[in-house]
Amino acid sequence: MKLAAYPAFTATAFQSRLAYRNQVWSGVFGELVFMFARIAIWTSVFSTVASSSVDGVTLPQMITYALLAGPVLYWDYSRLLRDIGTAVKSGDIAVYLLKPLLYPAYMLASHIGNFLFDLLTVTVPVAIIIAFTVGLVPPASLFHGFAFLAFWFLSFAMLFLLTAILGLAAFWLMTADSLDWFFNSIMTLLAGGIVPLWFFPGWLAAIAGNLPFAWVSYYPAAIYIGQLDPAQVLTAFVVGLLWFAVLLGFLLWIWARARHRLIVQGG
């Protein structure tokens, strides 16, 4: 088969989402509630301190961080987890093996379709609403702005790899529901999606800062508001690429194991 099939999967995933247009409104509403809750928390935190900044970060920067680390970067990955889990549980995964295609690549293609859909219908509208009601800050510098874009790619890839690996674990655990819980709690803490790593105790920040989760939310958002200097940005990028390579290798390995199990055990 040609590579042209994969963009077709992206388009298909996008189109499938159009079938459930009402979900867009609940998506936007949910993210807005989430954002205003965060804003309320940070506003009250900042109001208790005398200076206008905490650890060198101002309230508008903190709100921008919350938007990026939350709705923008840590978007709805659970659809992918659920899709893989259901395919494994129902045995439909065999159907994908009947077609001349590579399942992980297919997953990525539809994941991109879902991402684009969520970006256009939920993330961008929410960002615009927050920008006009509460206000957002621009990137710390041109360098930080471009670095953020590069890290955004990395963040997307990391979240995809982590989710896909976890989803395929359903082959052995036979359920993806509990995994969703487990993953969400780990991500909430270690990705820095709610509390940035610089508020963590030193030892925990050191650990979390070196685990792949941090590249999902923390690094891109922290770089955007200028918390890392250019040298740190480059180091983080290189380490991120290493993690990317490791996770990609792990995904392909676990898929090979899963496929082997499927063709030997029948699922």
Place this chain on the structure above:
Amino acid sequence: MAIISASSVEKVFRQPKRQAGFGGAIRSLFSREFTEIRAVDGISFAIEPGEAVGYLGPNGAGKSTMIKMMTGILVPSSGTVEVLGREPHSHRITNAAEIGVVFGQRSQLWWDLPVRDSFELNRHIYDIPAPRFADNLARLTAMLDMAFYIDRPVRQLSLGQRMRAEIAMALLHDPKILFLDEPTIGLDVVAKDTVRKFLAEVNRERGTTIILTTHDLVDIEEICPRLIMVDDGKLLFDGELKHLRTALGSRRRLKLEFGTDPGPITLKTAALVTDEGAAKHFLLESEQTSILDVLTELGSGHDLKDVKLEEPDIEEVIRTFYRNKAQTGAAP
């Protein structure tokens, strides 16, 4: 050259033993005991290009397992399967491009999208040239009467409509072999008929090799000249449907009606099974015996009113066969 060949194929599944109840569930977390299930047990056959073969057997006979091995999504425990001269599971992608598969109980259509979009997606997956795709689509749409629902989302379709779409989808890329796992399951009489007629036509007109599993004999009567029958993972019969009766040792039934009770009659060519006086039921001793043989032996002088020869209903033959087997625990 055979397009599909299986030689001494075995498939053994290891299933973890589950103990009943919560305690059992906990125990099975720590100790892993396995039961071996022999789903396919030493099956061999060869299928020539252009054949239509029905793979018949009761639930759990190992039909789907065999189909999965031929389509390359399951690997045999021992023995070899070759499809188009290749081992299917180690050449999964090449194999997948040349076969079409329909699972009666699994959908390959995109649930939320119009049928046409699923077809369009298959065009990309199988890299079908646009003119050929348009051709095939038009032909299949007409043959399977899909024009009125092709633009409706799959989730709104009836089962019969969906199954027709599934079959069309599997044929868009002109596969050399079409595998169907219980394609008529759950369909109503009309839908079954459409599907059967269509498959027979595809096989006869286009020369597509068809392998289908079913437990509905009519499927086989109408589509497949050849029948492979399995039970308990073992091959019971491989040949033409009309020979099945003889192979299973079932005999034709002859009913003789007399004006007045002629008293007991014994014949060499037919064995008496029930005697109702004026009506007597016989079983013919062999396939070669004709009614004329029986009547000649009977001779004239009996007040014979009517003669009725009954071919045993094939379904009945198989049912009896399975029932006997279940009782005696061994094949006859």
